[in-house]
Amino acid sequence: MLGTYFTVFDQGSNPKKNVPIEQQRRELAAIAYETNILGFKGPRRMTIIIPGMSSDHHRVEVRPNDNSESLIERWKHNDMSNLLELHNKSPIWNEETQSYVLNFHGRVTQASVKNFQVVHDNDQEYVCMQFGRVSDGKFY
Known part of the structure; x- marks a missing residue:
């Protein structure tokens, strides 16, 4: 691999x-x-x-x-x-924005290729950890 x-x-x-x-x-x-x-x-x-x-x-x-x-x-x-x-977590393709997206429920405010959410295969809806852009050069 x-x-x-x-x-x-x-x-x-x-x-x-x-x-x-x-x-x-x-x-x-x-x-x-x-x-x-x-x-x-x-x-x-x-x-x-x-x-x-x-x-x-x-x-x-x-x-x-x-x-x-x-x-x-x-x-x-x-x-x-x-x-x-x-x-x-695998992002979903959004036809409207022509990009892959994840739902951060308002906690992440800007798109970035660095945004991610971590899940276990047994429960894809339970996010163990997430990382995302909230402003220029600022990630949470």
């Missing part, structure tokens, strides 16, 4: 520095932007992978010792145990 990948770490150290496990950095999230088959003529798909929660309501720690244990590599190999996969 082609695309761009990003990983969000905490302030811990890179495991390549041979530090004790408790000082090694944790992966907090990973984001995969998939290449659009239509090129630049349509919205891109974003996948967010985050560690799940344990039965005692704590985030499962992901401290990979090498790249094969990372959130992105686990996702690529469909190893989703103790992980949660979220996606950006």
Whole structure:
């Protein structure tokens, strides 16, 4: 699969520095932007992978010792145990404006290719997070 990948770490150290496990950095999230088959003529798909929660309501720690244990590599190999996969909500084509749109219920006031909403596949109507432009150079 082609695309761009990003990983969000905490302030811990890179495991390549041979530090004790408790000082090694944790992966907090990973984001995969998939290449659009239509090129630049349509919205891109974003996948967010985050560690799940344990039965005692704590985030499962992901401290990979090498790249094969990372959130992105686990996702690529469909190893989703103790992980949660979220996606950006697919915008709908609006004939009137000739653009893709999302309903931000008044919270976002300006169009931008950077606007997005994050949902779980089980409930596309429940928005977990949203990001959108409200004025020039200002996003919430």
